[in-house]
Amino acid sequence: MQWDWAREVDFGMQRSDGSAKVWENMMRSLGEFAQRAAPSATGLALPDVAIVLPQSSQLSAANPLALEAQQKAVRALYGYARSEAYAVGEYQIDLLGSPKLIILPSPFGLTQNAWRAIEEKVRAGAVLLVTGPWDGDAHMHRAMWRNSIGIDYTAELLTVRNQKFHFAGGNEDLTFSGNKTTVLSRAVLPNGAEWVEKPLEKGKILFSALPLELNDNLQAIGDVYSYALRVAGVAPVYTTTVKDPGIMICPSLFPDATLYVLTSESNQVRTEFTDARSGRSYSGSLESGRAAILLVGADGKLLANYNWETN
Secondary structure (H helix, E strand, C coil), X not given: CCCCHHHHHHXXXXXXXXXXXXXXXXXXXXXXXXXXXXXXXXXXXXXXXXXXXXXXXXXXXXXXXXXXXXXXXXXXXXXXXXXXXXXXXXXXHHHCCXXXXXXXXXXXXXXXXXXXXXXXXXXXXXXXXXXXXXXXXXXXXXXXXXXXXXXXXXXXXXXXXXXXXXXCCEEEEEECCCCHHHHCEEEECCCCCCEEEEEECCEEEEEECCCHHHCCCHHHHHHHHHHHHHHHCCCCCEECCCCCCCEEEEEEECCCEEEEXXXXXXXXXXXXXXECCCCCEEEEECCCCCEEXXXXXXXXXXXXXXXXXXX
């Protein structure tokens, strides 16, 4: 049976406590924004950061932990490190492209094909940030991928809930709550360190002995990501004085404009940011649970916006 999209939308609007007019206005405003933005959407430039999704873990009994690591990686990168990325599945590693920074969040295992592709990118000049033991194969059996890059460690049970984590960018407090101290592993390095920086031909590997994305402290993950961004030479698309991670700013680069999607999971309404390409600053209000969209030209002109209330 063919799905009548228009009829379903109309039915849904009628059911929503008489709010059909609100939905109608919202869809009209989005349509007007899309029409104004369309001439600038001529091509999309990938960010300089790629997050590789460890699908081997995701398809195993450790699926909840794999999803948690991936979700926290995105939240920490966008909400705390104030950067952006594109995601590449482990089984679609041929789509990796040429990022400056590759983030491999608490993978525990990878296919041989995925590891070889990542290693090749590092040798060509990329920086890899990998956290926790990573050199199991797709079935989490020992594969010893680390032998090819000269990082030696043993994997042992992670048995301590609260840990001080020392890395080149500072010190962090990590918490592994719930049953994580009974199911997770950590890497133990020969010198007892928790952080390794290993040059590899033109690139570099940043290795955390602890599976950072499975700890509770998102600020700590964001701090490590911020350090990795600096090491990789990733320039920010925007800057902001907003410290509230509940206000998310997600940029997408077009040839002559930048699309900003802002969302709020915070009770704070004021937000501001500066577009790095033009140097132009924008400030406005965004209610909790709402979103706004701005299209900023390379010259800083606001070409189109949806639901953006300027201060």
